[in-house]
Amino acid sequence: MTRQRRLVYDVLLRDLDHPTASEVFLRAKDQLAGISLATVYNCLETLTDAGLVKQVNLDREPSRYCPNLHEHAHFFCMSCGAVQDVAPASNDGGLCGWRIPEGNRVEKMEVAMRGLCRRCAAVEESDSEETGDVSASRAARAAN
Amino acid sequence: MTRQRRLVYDVLLRDLDHPTASEVFLRAKDQLAGISLATVYNCLETLTDAGLVKQVNLDREPSRYCPNLHEHAHFFCMSCGAVQDVAPASNDGGLCGWRIPEGNRVEKMEVAMRGLCRRCAAVEESDSEETGDVSASRAARAAN
DNA sequence: TTTTGATTTAGAATAATTCTTGATTTGTCG
DNA sequence: CGACAAATCAAGAATTATTCTAAATCAAAA
Known part of the structure; x- marks a missing residue:
């Protein structure tokens, strides 16, 4: 630091x-x-x-x-450009509902997920059986 | 066209x-x-x-x-880079749950909303009382 | 104090996208 | 059909956010 x-x-x-x-x-x-x-x-x-x-x-x-490390979504005001944090409505893993601040009007929502698709998840699974290291094969492929 | x-x-x-x-x-x-x-x-x-x-x-x-105009989220594979559409789990307005394809592993999810924050929504509300046109004031401000 | 390695700085480089300008196409109307 | 206006396209320059490079600086260890 x-x-x-x-x-x-x-x-x-x-x-x-x-x-x-x-x-x-x-x-x-x-x-x-x-x-x-x-x-x-x-x-x-x-x-x-x-x-x-x-x-x-x-x-x-x-x-x-x-710098907010808690799980949250972002609300972008289309008029003034302000960005607010939006907390999840419950602690169910984030798949379900957000506490939209009273008065805000949501006109559009975008959801993006990142992870491994079925095929890559399967490959990683079999790789880790061979090498015993889950992250290595992913890192190797990601290096492309 | x-x-x-x-x-x-x-x-x-x-x-x-x-x-x-x-x-x-x-x-x-x-x-x-x-x-x-x-x-x-x-x-x-x-x-x-x-x-x-x-x-x-x-x-x-x-x-x-x-070109998929239905409501959906996107799944990005961190390994192969493929992008898949993900359909909502139900027709409840998109706040709740997604049909993650079997076998996919979600490691991160990002949610962004766009709309009007409380203040701007209130201003627009009062503007439209005066002018009778909801979209004009927003457009005027957006032009900044 | 010297060395070593990481960090900072300034400016050049990069990459995606947008802008500008002139050329081309398209649709319309006589 | 042929001319004109408007829209669209193409090529390359310009822009913008970001990253890279190389030299300078700093900080901790020896």
Whole structure:
């Protein structure tokens, strides 16, 4: 945790408004004049890889960053651009329902899942029988 | 519906594998040698605006295109990169459950909603009392 | 203190997408 | 049929977010 990483993380924690990398950069500069945009990108990536921060994307807009590690969805206001966290309605594994804040109007919802399709899950299963290592084969294929 | 648009649309309909713009371009070229990537982008945008096609994004990867207009989610295989459509488990408005294909392993799920936050919904409400036109005020603000 | 390795910086490079401009096609009307 | 207007297309330049590169800096260990 270097000074720059600490600062970038603090910026994210101070206002939980899902800033873009550029916005983080502007806020960080106020406190550490010499910091560069590249460093902000580096720090955001490091923090994301470390699991302290989540990268949030909507369409092809610039990525936004969120230090909320609880399971949640995101609500993007089409009018003012604000981004809110939305908590799950219950602890049933996230497949079912969200606590939409009172007054918000949802016009569209997008759901994306990531994982292994049947075929790849099967291959991994058989690979792990041979090697005993579940993650190795996936990593090997992912390297393509 | 011009020749190029028809072709791009047919390419999407032929294989429902969510190709990127470049992939659409490669397939389209086979049937209309002179078509350009810019035209493919134009056509995809036109088709999307017309509501015949949906643009599908995961993270910052190239956009993919999908002619399935039914409500559905997307499943991205982390190993082979395949993208599958996932149907809702019931017709309850999409808040609740998805028919994950047998054998698929979901490791992560992302939910994004778009709409109007409480404040903007309230403003629009009061605007429409004055003007009688719900969409005008939103459009005006969106133009910023 | 020197070394070592990681991190930061600035700017160049990249990749997807959009924009611009001129050419082409299409539809319409005489 | 032929001319004109409007829409569309093509080619390449431009844009934008992001990543890469290489040199400079820093921090901890020896």
